Amino acid sequence: MHAANRLAVHQSLVHPRDALELTEALPGTGWHSVGLHVGGTAEVEPWWRGGAGERNLARLVALLLETRVTVLDVGRVQLGTGLPRDDVHAGHGRVLDLGARFGARYVTARFATPGLGRTERADVFAQLVEQARPYRVLPLLAPVPADRPDVVADAVAVVPPGSGGVVLDVPVGSCTPEEVEAVVDTLGETLGYVRLSARQVAAAGARAAGLLATLPPHVPVALGGEDSPGFLHEDVGTRLTELHGLVDGLLEHPRARAHRQAGA
Numbered sequence: 001m002h003a004a005n006r007l008a009v010h011q012s013l014v015h016p017r018d019a020l021e022l023t024e025a026l027p028g029t030g031w032h033s034v035g036l037h038v039g040g041t042a043e044v045e046p047w048w049r050g051g052a053g054e055r056n057l058a059r060l061v062a063l064l065l066e067t068r069v070t071v072l073d074v075g076r077v078q079l080g081t082g083l084p085r086d087d088v089h090a091g092h093g094r095v096l097d098l099g100a101r102f103g104a105r106y107v108t109a110r111f112a113t114p115g116l117g118r119t120e121r122a123d124v125f126a127q128l129v130e131q132a133r134p135y136r137v138l139p140l141l142a143p144v145p146a147d148r149p150d151v152v153a154d155a156v157a158v159v160p161p162g163s164g165g166v167v168l169d170v171p172v173g174s175c176t177p178e179e180v181e182a183v184v185d186t187l188g189e190t191l192g193y194v195r196l197s198a199r200q201v202a203a204a205g206a207r208a209a210g211l212l213a214t215l216p217p218h219v220p221v222a223l224g225g226e227d228s229p230g231f232l233h234e235d236v237g238t239r240l241t242e243l244h245g246l247v248d249g250l251l252e253h254p255r256a257r258a259h260r261q262a263g264a
Contacts, residue, residue, distance in 0.1 A: 074098055128164075170195070
């Protein structure tokens with residue numbers, strides 16, 4: 001029996017392949033969802049603009065329905081000193097609109113302007129939460145490293161309870177299961193999903209089994225990471241299947257593993 005958590009693969013792992021190619025690769029690998037990069041950089045925005053964007057949108061929606069792959073999140077929204085409404089979908093409004101069209105649960109955001117105070121950041125993030133509400137997507141502040149208690153505490157102060165959340169980056173190989181459990185407990189309902197570095201998961205292998213053993217089953221796990229763009233560049237389906245097995249091992253409780261091995 002595999003983990004109950006929703007498992008997603010971020011589009012960055014298959015860069016420069018597009019969202020269609022990633023979605024086509026998922027069936028049969030054990031992964032349920034994708035995370036899509038639809039805004040925030042000049043590199044991806046042309047793919048979603050104008051007539052070509054409408055055609056790509058229609059093709060991807062059809063493919064998601066055919067493959068039963070779902071969209072965990074879309075990103076990213078770049079935050080600064082303010083967030084004027086974008087009703088013409090020229091910037092972050094388009095990210096929100098695409099999230100709604102894909103049925104995404106979350107939209108990720110990060111602050112691109114350094115030096116902003118906690119109160120100012122909380123106000124800007126609250127504006128994003130309010131603007132995202134009609135689209136029925138929940139903003140998540142990303143990334144928040146699990147091994148940085150100061151950053152975790154700051155994120156909790158910035159994100160309004162019950163109205164937004166965070167993406168928790170869990171280092172594989174340098175965090176213990178007890179440390180993960182403690183930060184998950186600290187975040188509570190503010191935790192949106194856990195992100196893992198594909199490179200770290202592959203490097204750690206079975207040695208990291210049980211790292212996420214006490215992660216609540218309703219919390220999704222996404223494979224991505226700042227160090228992993230383009231990590232899957234060949235034999236994508238095979239590699240995804242292998243990585244799924246490793247992530248499933250991270251989520252397996254030691255008692256479940258012992259029971260499984262005793263019955264083998």
